[in-house]
Amino acid sequence: MTSEIKDILENMTTAAPEMEDYIGEDGLLYCGKCHTPKEAYFPEGKELFGRDRHPAECDCQRAAREQRQAAEEHRRHVEAVENLKQRAFxxxxxxxxxxxxxxxxxxxxxxxxxxxxxxxxxxxxxxxxxxxxxxxxxxxxxxxxxxxxxxxxxxxxxxxxxxxxxxxxxxxxxxxxxxxxxxxxxxxxxxxxxxxxxxxxxxxxxxxxxxxxxxxxxxxxxxxxxxxxxxxxxxxxxxxxxxxxxxxxxxxxxxxxxxxxxxxxxxxxxxxxxxxxxx
Structure with a gap:
């Protein structure tokens, strides 16, 4: 496996820590803002590329994603309604x-x-x-x-x-x-x-x-x-x-x-x- 591919896989399976993040008692990376895990363990005995954990959304990351999705859905809805009304009348x-x-x-x-x-x-x-x-x-x-x-x-x-x-x-x-x-x-x-x-x-x-x-x-x-x-x-x-x-x-x-x-x-x-x- 080339080093470039190895780096890509490493990035895919490793949570990116922020300055205020910390390691909890369970060994997982925690968000320093909302204090919820940014990682989760694979089911017992499972590994991927030698790692026993994978990235996960903390509460503030999930909230930010849902807010972005809601804004995008609102924009799509407004455009769809405007298009319907332009054709209707x-x-x-x-x-x-x-x-x-x-x-x-x-x-x-x-x-x-x-x-x-x-x-x-x-x-x-x-x-x-x-x-x-x-x-x-x-x-x-x-x-x-x-x-x-x-x-x-x-x-x-x-x-x-x-x-x-x-x-x-x-x-x-x-x-x-x-x-x-x-x-x-x-x-x-x-x-x-x-x-x-x-x-x-x-x-x-x-x-x-x-x-x-x-x-x-x-x-x-x-x-x-x-x-x-x-x-x-x-x-x-x-x-x-x-x-x-x-x-x-x-x-x-x-x-x-x-x-x-x-x-x-x-x-x-x-x-x-x-x-x-x-x-």
Whole structure:
């Protein structure tokens, strides 16, 4: 065995002492800071390269390693969540739609929060939600809160609307099936402003294809709509009937009863402007 290899093996099997370290009564090297062993004996009668002991972590070395690992895991988690959110939303402002930032005035906040908290059960049972009600009462915001809460758990989510989808699926688009399959690979798909898309025959066919593919994927869907529930339950034509039938079989309808927050915001801005102009 060459001296170089011997030195390498010696370093591998020998604990490196610090100035304050000491030899304990059991003959092992101890840390001078935490007073726990930096060495451990091999099982009785066992040796490696002529040594009866091997390096071991003392308590402060273990704590330092765990702290480094926790910091690295936190960095990895933050990067993963940031990447998920960048892909989930077309508008970066939606990354701030969180339960922590909620004003607490929406009566349906608790339902949305519990959906996110019980995501594993919702996913296993393939339970989605249809948030319906008047405009401006927080349906989209709470859907975004669910999305952000799940992505904090590193669950991929995609939130879009049919105006965007139909813009992508133009009549000349050749990758329709792959595009829709990609949408339906997300564990949770959120479609905002459902029912506001244009009602051409081609457009309705694409809407049905997306909803039907999601239905067959056995993955949850959350949709928001300003349409009355009765309109969804009793459509006047076959094209809409096929779409709404699939939608209601996937999503539990939840009526949003809060005030119109957008109108409140507009009123507050108007009052502020009046005060400034009066001054």
């Amino acid at each position: 077309a508008d970066s402002a939606m990354q701030q739609w969180t339960f922590e930032n909620d004003n607490g005035r929406n009566p349906q906040t608790g339902i949305a929060r519990r959906y996110a908290e019980h995501w594993e059960e919702m996913q296993a049972e393939n339970i989605g939600c249809l948030f319906w009600g008047n405009v401006g009462n927080g349906k989209s915001y709470l859907a975004g809160c669910i999305a952000n809460a799940l992505m904090e758990k590193e669950v991929p989510v995609y939130m879009t609307n049919f105006a965007v989808i139909l813009g992508d699926l133009s009549p000349g688009f050749t990758g329709r099936n792959e595009y829709i399959s990609r949408l339906c690979r997300y564990p949770l798909l959120i479609i905002d402003d459902f029912g506001m898309e244009r009602g051409t025959d081609y457009g309705l066919e694409q809407v049905f294809h997306v909803i039907d593919t999601r239905y067959r994927s056995n993955k949850p869907l959350i949709a928001t709509t300003n349409r009355p529930l009765d309109e969804l339950k009793k459509p006047t034509d076959t094209a809409h009937s096929r779409i709404y039938d699939r939608l209601l079989s996937m999503c539990v309808p939840i009526r949003f009863t809060g005030v119109n927050f957008r109108q409140e915001t507009a009123k507050r801005k108007m009052e502020t402007m009046k005060k400034l102009l009066a001054e």
